[in-house]
Structures are given as C-alpha cells and as structure tokens.
Amino acid sequence: MAGLPLLGGISAHEFLRDYWQKKPLLIRGALPGFSGVLSPDELAGLACEDEVQSRLVRHADPQWQVEQGPFDETDFAELPERDWTLLVQGVNHHLSEAAELLQQFNFIPYARLDDLMVSYAPDGGGVGPHFDSYDVFLLQGQGQRLWRVSEQQDLSIVEDAPLRILQRFDTEQEWLLQPGDMLYLPPRLAHWGIAVGECMTYSIGFRAPSAQELGHEFLSYLQEHLRLPGLYADPDLQLQSSPALIAAAMQTQVADILSQIRWDAMDIAQFLGRYLTEPKPHVQFTQRKPATTKGFLRKALQTGVGLDMKTLMLYDQHHIYLNGESMARAPEDAWLLALADQRMLDAQSVGLLSAAGIAQLSDWYQLGYIQPLE
Structure with missing residues (x-):
C-alpha cells in the first residue's frame, strides 16, 4: 500500500498498526507550504459569532483563567502581549477550506471524527500541561509551537483549576513544529504546547466517548424507544403493620417488570448511528422555503x-x-x-x-x- 505524504510516507495501514492509539508520531512537512486556512483576525471574527464555540485562556502564573465566547472586539483589544490563547471549535462547520482539510484525514472513519479546532496564541500562549481522552493530530499553521510530551502515569490534575492542568509534568521528548509539521498524539498522553512567538495550530480531533457516556446515552435512547406492557398491580395486597415499609413482594414485582427490558444488535446499531450523527447542541441548520x-x-x-x-x-x-x-x-x-x-x-x-x-x-x-x- 502506497505511503501518504500526510503521514510522512508511511501507509495508512502502517499508521493504524503501529501508531494509532499506541504512540506519538512526529511528521515533518506533512503539508509542505501549509500556513493555515484563515488569519488570526478571521479566527477572532468567528469567535465573536453566537453559533460558534470559543474559549479564551489566560495564564498569569500560577493562575489560569477561562472565558467562554462569543466575544467582542474590545475583549481582544484589552489582552496582554503574551501568555493567552484563543481556541475556536468546529471551524470546519463555518469554512469550506477547513472542511476540505479534514477530508485529508479520511483514512480514519468518519464515525470517529469530531471536528477541527483552531487556536491562536502570542508568545508563551498555551493551555498548560494536560492530557486528552481522544486522538488528535496537531498541525502547525503559521508560526512555531514547542510541544513537550511525557508518557508519565501520574495524571493527577490541579484541583479547582478551570482547565485540566496536570499537577506534575516530566518532559521526556520535545519538538519545535514549523508550518506544515504535524504531531499525532494518542489518548491520555501528557503533553504541553507553548507558542514560540505568534502561532496558529490546527487540532484535528477524533471522538472517543467514555463508557459512562455511552451507557448514559444508550439508556436515554431506550427510554425514548422502549415500550413495556402492563401496569403495576397488587390485587392480593396484604395488610401491613408498618405502612412505611416497602414490601418484598412489591420489590419482586417491580424486578419482574424491569426484567422485560431487552435489547439486541439492531438496537445497538440504531442507537450508535443516531448518536454518532446527532449534531452538537449549538449546531443549527438554515432551513429554506x-x-x-x-x-x-x-x-x-x-x-x-x-x-x-x-x-x-x-x-x-x-x-x-x-x-x-x-x-x-x-x-x-x-x-x-x-x-x-x-x-x-x-x-x-x-x-x-x-x-x-x-x-x-x-x-x-x-x-x-x-x-x-x-
């Protein structure tokens, strides 16, 4: 199988076998000549729109501050010269060039694809040492960003911080990414990106829902689609000396009713297809006459x-x-x-x-x- 330039010349099969969800991969010149699909001003403009998810992260050691968009132009005018980051989610929903960029990652099933997040930061900007629960490709746009990576097992986070900042970070590897360079990181790998001068980074994220989330969403699906026959009934109700007691007979009957809850492979398939294609709450479509x-x-x-x-x-x-x-x-x-x-x-x-x-x-x-x- 032919190699992909985007993956540094290795094939998609080799990438999935050797790196996907296993270990990081640095790819120099993944997209030669790439400097981004929008400017910092255009990114700030998106962050001012109501239907766009955006965050502004500031850092004044040791404090972290996070503000949610939408923002106003005056918010950006008041920012310091360094140590802050603007992050905009779902840029692929608003810019065709961003959607086309995501298409280059179609060697991963769409069922796993989340979105394209774009960040802008002046010198020193970043979101601190952290880990993600999903796979991500970090593609460098304009400028440079220093990435530090650690395979540490201690993932304890700072209590009461507005971000999932690691209490401790031990740098094991670090790379300075130039425009067009890309770094793949598997889930739960500690990492820390720091802007070196002004820079923009394109984060192609792949969703990996937790077992708890899948369980919660599936039970919600069953709640909407399940139909259990009958009613609770107790025609042989016995007199109780203690009226507040929940009788064992009642517990048994309710257990029998709930034991009727069943699901099969088709229920799982229906749930999964609907769940994976359900638009996020902030997404709105423009209906036409x-x-x-x-x-x-x-x-x-x-x-x-x-x-x-x-x-x-x-x-x-x-x-x-x-x-x-x-x-x-x-x-x-x-x-x-x-x-x-x-x-x-x-x-x-x-x-x-x-x-x-x-x-x-x-x-x-x-x-x-x-x-x-x-």
Missing part, C-alpha cells in the same frame, strides 16, 4: 450537491443515518452511500436519480442538510 426547491434542483443538475459542512452522515449494513435520524437502507440506495463517503454527488449522479431520490434531496435541502455545489 419549499418555493426555493426548483432553483436548487436546477443548480444541482448543473453542479452537483454536497453535504452542508455541519451535516453528519454515516451508514451501516441496514440503515443510513443523517443528523441523528435513521432510514432503512435499500439496494437502490448506492447513491446515498456515495454521498456519505464522498460528502458530495456530481451533476451526472444527480441526473441519474429516481423521482424518490430527487424528492429526498429536495427535503434535505429545505432542512439545510445539503446544498448545491459551487
């Missing part, structure tokens, strides 16, 4: 269609999932699989769709899930 559909179809037949940058689309053997919704998968749905894999359909493919396929595209366009390609 039905009257605009004719214009959309005319444009789609000329240019093709693409998923909106905020849209999440996955599939399994039996279903297709789109933004938390599911639909049964049929043999004639190959075009939907192509749309999910490529995140677009060319004009020729749109022209070959059945009337049902065109109607589906029209519905999704009105919901804001897809759009014609430019």
